[in-house]
Amino acid sequence: MIVEIDGVPLHLAHPDALSVKWVGQEEVMRQLLAAWLVVDERDIPMNPRLVGKPGVGKTTLAYAAASRLSREIYIMQATVDTRPEDLIVQPVIEGPGQLRYVASPLVTAMLRGGIVILDEGNRMSEKSWASLAPLLDTRRYVESIVAGIKIQAHPLFRLVATMNDDSSTFDLPEYIHSRLQPQILIDFPERDEELSILRENLPFAEDKMLEYVTDFLQQAHNNEERFTVRDGINIGRYAIKLMTTLDARADFTHAVRFSIDKVLGEEALRYARRP
Amino acid sequence: MPGAPESPAGELSSLQRGHLRYFPVVPGRLEFAAAVRRELLANRPGVVAVELPAWLQPFYMEALDRLPQFSVVVYPEGGESERGVYVVVEPADPFVEALRTAQEIGAELLFLEPNAIDRPHLPDLYPDSHSLRSILLDQYIEAYRLFPQARNDEINDHAAGMAWRLQGTDSTKPTTVVLSLNLFDAVLDAMEKPQDPPRDRKDLTAELVNPHPDCLAEISQEYPFLQERYEHYRALMGDDARVDRRRVQYELLKEAERNYLAQTGDAIAHWQRRMMARYTRNLAMLENQLVAGLFDLTVAARAVVDDNYAWEVWHAANSYAWQDEHTPLETLNLSAEEVYLHSRRMRLRRRLPRKKQRLMPRGLKERPKEKHPGEWAEQLDGNSICSYPPEDLVIEDYGKFLRERAKTILREERVRVEPFTTSVHDGIDIRETIRNWHEGKIYVRKFERLSGDVGAVVVIFDEDPLDRYTYMTTWLGEHQNESDMAYYATQPFDHLVGPGIGRAEYGGFLMVLPPRRMFDVWNDPDYDFAESKPERLLMAALDYSVERHVVYVAAKPPRSIFRSIAAHLNRQIIYIPIGQLSPTKLKKLRVVHVLDSHERRKVAKDFLW
Numbered sequence: 001m002i003v004e005i006d007g008v009p010l011h012l013a014h015p016d017a018l019s020v021k022w023v024g025q026e027e028v029m030r031q032l033l034a035a036w037l038v039v040d041e042r043d044i045p046m047n048p049r050l051v052g053k054p055g056v057g058k059t060t061l062a063y064a065a066a067s068r069l070s071r072e073i074y075i076m077q078a079t080v081d082t083r084p085e086d087l088i089v090q091p092v093i094e095g096p097g098q099l100r101y102v103a104s105p106l107v108t109a110m111l112r113g114g115i116v117i118l119d120e121g122n123r124m125s126e127k128s129w130a131s132l133a134p135l136l137d138t139r140r141y142v143e144s145i146v147a148g149i150k151i152q153a154h155p156l157f158r159l160v161a162t163m164n165d166d167s168s169t170f171d172l173p174e175y176i177h178s179r180l181q182p183q184i185l186i187d188f189p190e191r192d193e194e195l196s197i198l199r200e201n202l203p204f205a206e207d208k209m210l211e212y213v214t215d216f217l218q219q220a221h222n223n224e225e226r227f228t229v230r231d232g233i234n235i236g237r238y239a240i241k242l243m244t245t246l247d248a249r250a251d252f253t254h255a256v257r258f259s260i261d262k263v264l265g266e267e268a269l270r271y272a273r274r275p
Numbered sequence: 276m277p278g279a280p281e282s283p284a285g286e287l288s289s290l291q292r293g294h295l296r297y298f299p300v301v302p303g304r305l306e307f308a309a310a311v312r313r314e315l316l317a318n319r320p321g322v323v324a325v326e327l328p329a330w331l332q333p334f335y336m337e338a339l340d341r342l343p344q345f346s347v348v349v350y351p352e353g354g355e356s357e358r359g360v361y362v363v364v365e366p367a368d369p370f371v372e373a374l375r376t377a378q379e380i381g382a383e384l385l386f387l388e389p390n391a392i393d394r395p396h397l398p399d400l401y402p403d404s405h406s407l408r409s410i411l412l413d414q415y416i417e418a419y420r421l422f423p424q425a426r427n428d429e430i431n432d433h434a435a436g437m438a439w440r441l442q443g444t445d446s447t448k449p450t451t452v453v454l455s456l457n458l459f460d461a462v463l464d465a466m467e468k469p470q471d472p473p474r475d476r477k478d479l480t481a482e483l484v485n486p487h488p489d490c491l492a493e494i495s496q497e498y499p500f501l502q503e504r505y506e507h508y509r510a511l512m513g514d515d516a517r518v519d520r521r522r523v524q525y526e527l528l529k530e531a532e533r534n535y536l537a538q539t540g541d542a543i544a545h546w547q548r549r550m551m552a553r554y555t556r557n558l559a560m561l562e563n564q565l566v567a568g569l570f571d572l573t574v575a576a577r578a579v580v581d582d583n584y585a586w587e588v589w590h591a592a593n594s595y596a597w598q599d600e601h602t603p604l605e606t607l608n609l610s611a612e613e614v615y616l617h618s619r620r621m622r623l624r625r626r627l628p629r630k631k632q633r634l635m636p637r638g639l640k641e642r643p644k645e646k647h648p649g650e651w652a653e654q655l656d657g658n659s660i661c662s663y664p665p666e667d668l669v670i671e672d673y674g675k676f677l678r679e680r681a682k683t684i685l686r687e688e689r690v691r692v693e694p695f696t697t698s699v700h701d702g703i704d705i706r707e708t709i710r711n712w713h714e715g716k717i718y719v720r721k722f723e724r725l726s727g728d729v730g731a732v733v734v735i736f737d738e739d740p741l742d743r744y745t746y747m748t749t750w751l752g753e754h755q756n757e758s759d760m761a762y763y764a765t766q767p768f769d770h771l772v773g774p775g776i777g778r779a780e781y782g783g784f785l786m787v788l789p790p791r792r793m794f795d796v797w798n799d800p801d802y803d804f805a806e807s808k809p810e811r812l813l814m815a816a817l818d819y820s821v822e823r824h825v826v827y828v829a830a831k832p833p834r835s836i837f838r839s840i841a842a843h844l845n846r847q848i849i850y851i852p853i854g855q856l857s858p859t860k861l862k863k864l865r866v867v868h869v870l871d872s873h874e875r876r877k878v879a880k881d882f883l884w
Binding site: 031033034037039046048085099171174177178181183185 | 550556575578710854857860
């Protein structure tokens with residue numbers, strides 16, 4: 001799709017479609033939706049960031065919240081190499097002496113009134129964040145230096161950034177920090193919620209096994225390990241595969257313990273119940 | 276109170292049925308407690324009938340005597356059931372207020388609920404009672420009655436039991452009937468025909484306990500800070516701006532702000548206040564409320580500021596002057612969902628479950644407390660001081676980060692972009708090439724070599740114009756990778772967070788490697804030229820740095836004379852404005868714990884937050 005801004009044709013990106021479901025932890029969903037709420041046409045939405053350990057479901061939550069608003073969703077993966085032009089408009093060589101301007105997923109969402117999930121935003125440098133500063137305050141626009149245009153956000157446009165709280169990150173300076181508010185913390189789920197998440201993701205697994213994996217994860221959370229429900233899903237998935245190849249009479253705990261060993265390492269076995 | 280009358284006497288004329296004057300209320304809400312009190316003081320009825328279980332009357336009477344202290348009636352759901360029910364007797368509850376005011380005006384009391392069954396659970400979605408500041412009470416009630424609750428046999432039986440008691444009242448005595456708005460229509464309908472006496476239950480036992488002061492915010496309908504305001508207000512019934520939720524909320528946040536500043540040295544910025552106001556408004560709106568509750572206030576405080584501020588908000592909201600831990604009654608901490616009563620475990624539920632009632636936000640860590648005031652101060656050793664090693668690691672890492680950052684700045688200053696001639700140098704500069712596309716030239720980047728490394732690091736959080744940071748010390752690294760450090764901070768042992776563990780905030784610090792070379796910076800006469808603490812640290816940094824470049828992080832650059840001094844010493848100051856750094860990291864870094872002996876290191880982690 002091509003739109004024209006100030007006489008410059010811009011090629012838009014395609015929205016993303018994932019098959020994910022948010023289970024439990026309705027409270028953080030409410031907090032995210034509250035950040036996006038506007039009460040008047042003079043009001044502007046906030047730009048929340050979801051913070052938590054890797055694997056707790058930040059992107060899933062962002063996607064599920066955006067789905068509830070029934071809008072187009074664009075996911076943009078931030079990396080250390082993400083430059084300002086990647087975030088806004090990229091020039092692509094189209095032919096001899098010819099350039100085509102391609103809008104990033106973020107700018108496409110801005111133009112179409114969609115929702116952009118800036119995934120793992122903390123991996124992006126300050127320079128890239130700086131190019132988004134006017135978008136994150138009352139101005140709600142970005143400027144493309146390469147295309148020489150200013151792009152205003154649609155009133156329905158919403159943004160959320162997800163960030164890991166690990167050390168592989170850049171620091172956000174204060175002027176960006178104050179624009180990316182509120183900060184919504186996603187913690188490890190409670191036991192019931194964790195079990196529901198596992199059940200949702202492993203619908204073909206036996207309840208006994210899911211309970212076992214949940215107990216393992218809860219034990220690890222209590223000991224401040226960084227294992228997450230994503231690890232639990234991987235453990236369960238691998239254990240099920242193992243059980244289909246092993247003797248069907250074998251106890252599932254052996255398969256799960258073996259799977260824990262292979263997915264997280266031997267050290268993690270200390271949190272798993274002995275058969 | 277714009278739009279609302281001083282007395283609701285005229286408002287409820289449509290609710291008079293013979294000698295009975297109905298006063299429907301929203302349980303637990305302060306505005307209705309105030310309205311009930313105004314009504315009873317204005318009309319002074321002979322009898323006040325309240326929707327409370329008749330068999331709990333003695334316990335309520337005992338609890339009324341204890342007011343303004345909170346009390347809790349706990350009873351098993353039935354016989355030896357493992358499940359229990361708790362009922363909080365709190366000042367800002369309209370039923371409690373009705374009983375209390377009735378006693379004051381000498382009215383008879385009548386408890387309406389039958390003993391046989393527990394109150395049926397009805398959906399509890401009321402419009403925000405804060406709207407009573409803008410609309411009349413009967414408008415609120417009529418608006419609610421337009422969409423009545425679905426009824427079932429249980430509700431009808433309960434209403435019939437209450438109607439039976441009302442039908443037995445003396446018709447010569449004006450009676451005010453205080454009941455829940457969601458049962459009101461059912462009771463009115465039941466009053467249309469004669470009712471049979473309800474069944475009685477035999478195994479009724481209950482106990483009155485004193486809730487621990489720390490758990491009030493979790494169990495009370497309105498947060499204790501607000502109830503304390505109400506308690507003062509009800510005595511005079513004067514200007515009700517005192518109990519305006521928004522105003523009280525503002526005062527609560529200001530109080531939390533003051534405590535936060537005292538505890539952490541950090542002030543709340545204006546943008547944070549504005550952001551919190553917007554966010555709490557949105558959180559409340561999603562719950563169809565006009566004003567955010569305590570849970571949402573705490574959530575917003577954490578989301579916009581940090582956990583420490585959220586804790587201060589929660590803590591301030593939980594403060595209630597009258598609640599005492601030591602009373603003749605047994606004191607129980609009802610924070611959890613279960614309670615041990617006479618060593619018997621009971622899983623609790625509230626008698627009037629409220630959908631929006633939430634416990635403390637998850638992950639908000641409790642802080643350890645002294646068993647008695649001064650307990651930790653008694654354990655101060657005073658012989659030596661040392662640091663807390665995990666904090667040393669954090670600050671060393673940050674020092675490394677700042678050195679790297681300084682190098683990047685220096686490198687970026689030395690990048691040149693030029694048109695391609697004979698060498699591509701360090702690569703093609705795409706941006707410059709495209710910008711000058713019309714010229715048909717290719718532009719390349721060239722990094723110039725960086726001479727010298729980065730040595731000392733000075734970080735100034737606060738220049739200390741008010742002389743707040745009076746603790747000035749120099750400590751030496753304990754091993755080869757730990758820097759020598761000179762810093763100024765608040766007095767750590769004025770603020771104890773554990774036995775022999777003091778908490779202070781850095782005003783500024785200097786770090787320099789290799790260790791074990793630094794003399795006492797604060798008493799070194801060579802630096803007497805310095806006009807302030809940051810300048811003294813910078814002088815020392817230039818002096819002790821073995822590398823050419825010295826990092827200086829502060830809100831303002833150093834005076835220009837320091838550039839000359841640095842040049843004279845063959846040093847260069849790399850100034851990094853503090854606003855360029857992550858405020859979250861700086862906040863973590865700013866706190867320092869000073870232990871009064873090496874022994875404390877073993878237990879320190881249990882007390883630090």
